[in-house]
Amino acid sequence: MNKYIFTVSLLCWANIGLFYVFYLLKLETVLIGVFRELTLIPSFLGGVLLPLLLVNNFFKKKKK
Secondary structure (H helix, E strand, C coil), rough: CCCHHHHHHHHHHHHHHHHHHHHHHHCCCCCHHCCCCHHHHHHHHHHCCCHHHHHHHHHHHHHH
């Protein structure tokens, strides 16, 4: 399970990075804007909350 949490967290940050690269390249189309608006907040929340969950799982297993 920890491997999946780590992978999904990396994918969330990769999504944010992808849109940042599009912004730097000044590549703004309507389709990119729609996907950015739909995925940016869930990706940010996943990128922040999933590593916290991973650390929590690590310390729970360490206590046992």
